Amino acid sequence: MPSVTFDHVRKSFGDAVVVEDFDLTVADGELLVLVGGSGSGKSTILRMVAGLEEVTSGTIRIDATDVTQLPPRARDVAMVFQDYGLYPHMSVRENLSLGLRIRKIAATEIDRRVTWAAGMLGLAPLLDRKPKQLSGGQRQRVAMGRAMVREPKVFLFDEPLSNLDAGLRAQMRIEIGGLQRRLKTTTIYVTHDQVEAMTLGDRIVVLADGRIQQIGRPIDLYRAPVNRFVAGFIGTPPMNFVEGGLREENGQLSFIAAGVSIKLRRDNAAKAKNGEPLTLGIRPEDLRLDTSPDRAAGAAPDGDALPGRVVLVERLGGTSHVHFDVEGGGSRLMASVSNDQLPDVGDTIRVRVPPERVHLFGSDGKTISNST
Amino acid sequence: MLRRIGLYAGLALAALTFIYPFLWMASSTFKPREEFGSLALIPAHFTLDNYRTMWARAPFGRALLNSTMVATTITLAVLVFGSITAYAMARLTFRGRPVLNAATLAVLLVPGQLTLIPLYTLIVQLGWIDTYTALIVPYLFNATAILMLRQFFLQIPQSLIDAARMDGMSEMRILFTIFWPLSKPVLSIVAIFTFMGSWNEVLWPLLVVRDQQLMTLPQLLTVFALGGGAGSVGVSLASAMVLVIPVVVAYAFLQRNFIESMAGAGIKG
Numbered sequence: 001m002p003s004v005t006f007d008h009v010r011k012s013f014g015d016a017v018v019v020e021d022f023d024l025t026v027a028d029g030e031l032l033v034l035v036g037g038s039g040s041g042k043s044t045i046l047r048m049v050a051g052l053e054e055v056t057s058g059t060i061r062i063d064a065t066d067v068t069q070l071p072p073r074a075r076d077v078a079m080v081f082q083d084y085g086l087y088p089h090m091s092v093r094e095n096l097s098l099g100l101r102i103r104k105i106a107a108t109e110i111d112r113r114v115t116w117a118a119g120m121l122g123l124a125p126l127l128d129r130k131p132k133q134l135s136g137g138q139r140q141r142v143a144m145g146r147a148m149v150r151e152p153k154v155f156l157f158d159e160p161l162s163n164l165d166a167g168l169r170a171q172m173r174i175e176i177g178g179l180q181r182r183l184k185t186t187t188i189y190v191t192h193d194q195v196e197a198m199t200l201g202d203r204i205v206v207l208a209d210g211r212i213q214q215i216g217r218p219i220d221l222y223r224a225p226v227n228r229f230v231a232g233f234i235g236t237p238p239m240n241f242v243e244g245g246l247r248e249e250n251g252q253l254s255f256i257a258a259g260v261s262i263k264l265r266r267d268n269a270a271k272a273k274n275g276e277p278l279t280l281g282i283r284p285e286d287l288r289l290d291t292s293p294d295r296a297a298g299a300a301p302d303g304d305a306l307p308g309r310v311v312l313v314e315r316l317g318g319t320s321h322v323h324f325d326v327e328g329g330g331s332r333l334m335a336s337v338s339n340d341q342l343p344d345v346g347d348t349i350r351v352r353v354p355p356e357r358v359h360l361f362g363s364d365g366k367t368i369s370n371s372t
Numbered sequence: 373m374l375r376r377i378g379l380y381a382g383l384a385l386a387a388l389t390f391i392y393p394f395l396w397m398a399s400s401t402f403k404p405r406e407e408f409g410s411l412a413l414i415p416a417h418f419t420l421d422n423y424r425t426m427w428a429r430a431p432f433g434r435a436l437l438n439s440t441m442v443a444t445t446i447t448l449a450v451l452v453f454g455s456i457t458a459y460a461m462a463r464l465t466f467r468g469r470p471v472l473n474a475a476t477l478a479v480l481l482v483p484g485q486l487t488l489i490p491l492y493t494l495i496v497q498l499g500w501i502d503t504y505t506a507l508i509v510p511y512l513f514n515a516t517a518i519l520m521l522r523q524f525f526l527q528i529p530q531s532l533i534d535a536a537r538m539d540g541m542s543e544m545r546i547l548f549t550i551f552w553p554l555s556k557p558v559l560s561i562v563a564i565f566t567f568m569g570s571w572n573e574v575l576w577p578l579l580v581v582r583d584q585q586l587m588t589l590p591q592l593l594t595v596f597a598l599g600g601g602a603g604s605v606g607v608s609l610a611s612a613m614v615l616v617i618p619v620v621v622a623y624a625f626l627q628r629n630f631i632e633s634m635a636g637a638g639i640k641g
Contacts, residue, residue, distance in 0.1 A: 052534050073540035085531030089553040099539035146535075 002063035002153045002186060003028045004049060009058035011044055011210075018044050019210045022058070031180050031187045033201030035194055035233070041210035042190045046156050049188060050079050062153055073102075078147035079156040083163060084139045086131040086146075092118075093127040096145050110149075117145040120179070137168045144179070155180070155187040161196065173199060194234055198222070206230045228365040231281050237321060239359070240287070240333040242280045255280050255358070259329025260306060265355045278368070281359035287335035288352040289322065289343070305350040308333070310343045324349060401610040408605055422606035429607075430596050431584055432614060439589040440618065442507045443570040449512040450566045451559060457513070458521035459547045463533060473522075479515040492579050506580040507588065511570060517562045524558040525551060560626045568619055589615050 004026040011019040019041040026032045034042040047053035049060060051072035059068045067075045078099075086095050093114060100110045118124045121141040131139055140160060147155055160176070161169045177200050180187050191197055197204050198218040206213040206221065206229070214226045218234075225231035231239050244257025246264075255262045255278065262280065290305055308324035311332070320342055322335045327348075335351055343349050360368040395413050401422050403415040410416075426432060460466070461473055491510060500506040528551060536546045552559065577591040584592065593615055597608045 047534075050534070050538060052537060072537045077538070079534070079538050081531040081535060083529060083531050085529070085535035087532065087535070087550060102540040102545075146539075 003030075004154055004186060004188065005061040006045075007059045007061070009045070009048065009055055009060060011041070011048060011053065011056045017210055019048075022210075022212065024205065024212070024215065026186055026188060027202075029184045029186055030202045031177075031189060031200060033197040033204045034188065034190045034207060035192065035197040035201075035204055036207035037192060037233075039209070040207040042192075042207050043158055044210075045207075046079070046158050046188060046190045049075075049154065050077055050156055051075050052079075076150075076152050077154040077156055078150040078152040079158065080140075080143045080147050080160045082159040084131070084143040086139060086142055088131055091128050091130055092123060092134070092142050095131070095142055096123075096127075096149050099146065099150050113149040113151070114145075117148045120148070121145050121175075136164050137172060140164060140172055141175075144176070148179075148183070153186065155185050157187065157189040157191075159191055160189075161191070162193070169196075176200065195236060198234070204234075206233055208233075224367075224370040225359070226367050228279060228281065228361040228367075231359055231361070231367070235283055237284045237334060237336060239281045239283050241361075242282075242326075242331045242333070243277070244280060245277055255360075257329060257331065259326045260331060262306075262353050262358070263355060264358065264360075277363045279361040279365075281361060282333075282353055282357060284321065284334045284336035286354060286357035287333070287337075288354065289335055289337045289341070290350040290352055305352050306333075308349050308351055310345050310347045310349055313342060313345060315339070315342070322349070324351065397609050398613060401606060401613050403606065405604055405606060422604070422610040425603070426596075426607045426610045426614075429603075430592055431587075432589070432592065432611065434585055435587050435589045435592040436614065436618075438504075438586060439571060442504065442588055443567050445508050446511045446570045447563050447567045449508075450514045450517045451563060453513055454517040454562065455521050455525075455547060455551070455555075455559075456544075457518050458525050459543070459551065461518070462522045462525035464543070476515050476518055480519070488575070488579070495580055501580055502583045502586060504586065507577060507586075510576070514566060517566060520558055520562055521555070524555055528554060564623065564626055567622055571619055 006022050006024045009019060009022040010017070022041075022045060034045060036042045044053055048055050051067070051070060051074075055068050059066050061067065062075065062077070087098070090098065096114045096117060097110050100113065105113075114127070115124075118127055121144060123138070123141055123145055126134060126138060126142075131142065134142065140163075143160065157176070161172050164172060173196055176189075180200075189196075189200060201218055203215060204218055204221055205215050208229050214221055214230045216224075221230060221234045225234060228241070232241070242255075242257050242260055244255055244260060247254050247256045253264045253266060255264055257280070307327040309327060310322060310324045312321075312323040314321040314323070318339075319336050320339055322337055322343065323332060324335070325332050333351070359370050362368050392413075396411065399413045399415055400408060402418050402420070403410075404417050404419050404421065407416060457476075461469065461476070495501060495506045495510075500509075532550055532554075533546060536550050541549065571588075572590055573588070574590045574594055577588045578594065581587055581591065584595075587595065593611045596611060
């Protein structure tokens, strides 16, 4: 199986730059996820690999072959589209086999591959139906089957699950992951859904405004985001942010914001300057709810306790989200907690911020320190 | 219930006022000369003399063949060339596309009568007078058809084109194997309008064809009836029937598509 190499790829439409200096190698057999919000350029990158969009400058190579100027049919890649792109007037069998027939593959070989893909995807009983007679999940499978029968060098997935309902999306996500591991085909997968990115990707590329923000294994992006954008984008529920600054008193470093004073460890803030505006980030699952009423404020042994007033409790079953306003300040934070001791709306609570879990970001958004 | 009966009676009456003159015409072609004054729809003495006379006096069979050939060729050309042009205008990006769109629209603003004389002069220069070429070539492209097809093609999802390109199809193949089957409604509308328009055209053939053997049916009919060749109302009507029947037959074949597409014209597929 081949690799895909992007060499300083740039794409602009007129004056608007959509992708800037995209430079990356997708390893042989790897499942690489491109994730980002709308307008981040992720689909454009995929379409450039497919040959559906021209590259403004730079080159794209599949293995050693420069495919930058090749038409889609000469690239030996297959793509699964967001709205499936199934031919409505053809049966499932025809949809699956059309690409092979155009490539003049022998009929027996076409039969073999269609049977193989249909078996793998549970489409065998549906081969003579038209796309209109299929459910969303079945159409999705046909779209995948059409890519599989081609036995391409590279699979491209363009938000393939975004038209499915939540349950089906989770199921298809698992199927796609399993399929890719079995086939070992190099895959580039585009999504705006960071859960899909985290669960599917061998590596994730986070994009914003056409630029790579960070490349890494899912867990690395989660633990050590390089900037505030990645920190906020990766992880559900999203990271809490508090704007403030650093203060040093009697050798003790603290993060200070309206109503907030959090003691930090020295290694947290080694690179931060005193008084520089900073953003503190803390993941909801790292906040510890302290519901015992008799504790003194600000004296917890493993960090500082913020006093807060509960404004919303979202009960999700296994865990719950407690939204609270920090007293004396404007910050609204969220803690993800187990269901043991849930406060009610209006209750005053104390929330401990473990210093080893704190992320700090500079005024330029870049990470100063991550949790240890 | 009474209201309903009233409604249907009213509708039936309205329908009758439309269909009666046509039925009268049809039946009159089977009446002998003496019966033309009668409003009855069933001839008292059935006869085919009107048709025999007509057939004997002018080459109607040949004209029917000419008309069919000319109208069919033009319709096929308009569909093929029209959809190729429309596909490019709707789905391909190339330099000058906005100009092409505007120019196509501008063609519609020029009345056909205005171009008649320059076109005629051109045909004379080319030496095409009294040829099928003169009847066919000026109609091979049709701006209305291009714009209708373009509008329809714009609504076909981009992912189908993308998928087809990934499957290895050329643009031409995408047009004919993906777009055409999905565009049956608009293709049949364009086909019917083009066929009827070409079939009923009288003025242009009158200008460029003088040889009776090359005349189209409406042209021959006009020359025949206005030139006094018919000699009787019955014969005139018989020739009019010959003119109408192919159009009615074509409509009957395509009417399901036709009505569907008229009904669905405003609804996104």
